[in-house]
Amino acid sequence: RNDGCSDLFFGEVPQATEGANFFTTIGATGGGSGSGCTGETFQNDVWFTYVATCNGTVQFSTCAFTNFDTKIAVYDGCGFLPPFLFCDLSTLLDCDDDGCGVVGGGSKALVNLNAGDCVRVRIGGFNGDTGFGLLFVDCVTPCPGDLDKNGVVDAADLAILLGAWGSSNAVADINDNGTVDANDLALLLGNWGSC
Numbered sequence: 527r528n529d530g531c532s533d534l535f536f537g538e539v540p541q542a543t544e545g546a547n548f549f550t551t552i553g554a555t556g557g558g559s560g561s562g563c564t565g566e567t568f569q570n571d572v573w574f575t576y577v578a579t580c581n582g583t584v585q586f587s588t589c590a591f592t593n594f595d596t597k598i599a600v601y602d603g604c605g606f607l608p609p610f611l612f613c614d615l616s617t618l619l620d621c622d623d624d625g626c627g628v629v630g631g632g633s634k635a636l637v638n639l640n641a642g643d644c645v646r647v648r649i650g651g652f653n654g655d656t657g658f659g660l661l662f663v664d665c666v667t668p669c670p671g672d673l674d675k676n677g678v679v680d681a682a683d684l685a686i687l688l689g690a691w692g693s694s695n696a697v698a699d700i701n702d703n704g705t706v707d708a709n710d711l712a713l714l715l716g717n718w719g720s721c
Contacts, residue, residue: 592659669721
């Protein structure tokens with residue numbers, strides 16, 4: 527299940543939703559060409575589809591709660607091309623390795639989408655690394671600190687941040703460094719008020 531892009535044809539690729547999506551590459555095969563990242567190929571990769579629910583930037587991240595060195599790529603469209611079961615990997619939208627600020631850590635890709643757009647998300651390991659983790663999908667708010675996405679940075683957002691203090695909560699980790707801390711608090715307070 528979701529071990530190859532061609533599994534789309536059989537309906538075996540799960541659809542990611544906003545928030546946390548569990549994945550494991552343990553026992554996964556595949557990889558090879560179409561990396562588009564830093565010249566290395568993906569190994570032991572798994573796939574998701576995602577249908578956008580917002581207009582704007584969508585972030586796909588393995589920055590938190592992932593126990594191995596990931597690579598991530600996002601491709602346009604959810605279909606496949608002839609010949610039978612051939613996946614089109616030529617429409618790479620974004621790709622990343624170690625974009626979370628820690629070498630050997632998580633990755634994140636940012637893609638501009640319109641509501642209803644469908645993309646394929648590929649998660650693999652660097653140099654054959656495997657493990658498990660969470661793929662976080664988030665419609666990036668144009669207003670850092672608006673954690674509840676109501677258009678205002680206010681006490682409700684501050685409560686969310688303080689409730690997640692010291693954790694790797696992806697919603698409250700505004701600067702996406704893996705920890706909810708004073709840097710995130712400063713960003714939230716700096717954007718206080720209407721977005």
